[in-house]
Amino acid sequence: MLNKFRKNGIGLLFAIPLILFGCNNTKMDNKQANEKLIKDYYTAYEKKDWNMLNSILDTGFVFNSPVDDHINLKTYKEKCWPNCENIKKFDIEKLIVDGDAGFVTYNGWTNDGKLFRNTEYFRLKEGKILENSCYFGPGVNYPNNTGK
Numbered sequence: 001m002l003n004k005f006r007k008n009g010i011g012l013l014f015a016i017p018l019i020l021f022g023c024n025n026t027k028m029d030n031k032q033a034n035e036k037l038i039k040d041y042y043t044a045y046e047k048k049d050w051n052m053l054n055s056i057l058d059t060g061f062v063f064n065s066p067v068d069d070h071i072n073l074k075t076y077k078e079k080c081w082p083n084c085e086n087i088k089k090f091d092i093e094k095l096i097v098d099g100d101a102g103f104v105t106y107n108g109w110t111n112d113g114k115l116f117r118n119t120e121y122f123r124l125k126e127g128k129i130l131e132n133s134c135y136f137g138p139g140v141n142y143p144n145n146t147g148k
Contacts, residue, residue, distance in 0.1 A: 037128075044056070048085065063132050064132070066136065089108070093107060105119045118134055
């Protein structure tokens with residue numbers, strides 16, 4: 001009996017960390033996948049690749065900003081996507097993902113070297129971006145802003 005316990009006990013000692021590591025690993029994989037999803041959003045703008053962006057946006061995607069109130073995917077493509085032509089790159093300063101939500105603060109650079117800085121909140125669902133809420137201050141917001 002003691003030998004069976006030792007044999008099973010040792011097995012349990014190995015099984016418990018594997019179970020715990022496996023659960024934590026899945027959570028970490030989900031976090032990494034969501035981080036990549038958000039980074040790919042900005043990469044699509046840098047590459048000017050609508051198909052790449054569209055492939056990671058949920059069909060029910062909505063966009064919010066101080067000048068956009070829950071616009072749908074069609075309106076987003078018409079109104080916001082043309083900004084990609086004026087974007088050179090994004091430098092992500094901070095990316096925080098918690099479950100299916102993420103915050104990003106970045107510096108964006110236009111083709112003519114102008115800086116714009118935003119913070120965006122993402123809601124994610126099943127490997128897609130469901131919502132993006134963009135926050136910016138007066139005077140510096142989206143790259144095609146012509147206001148002073």
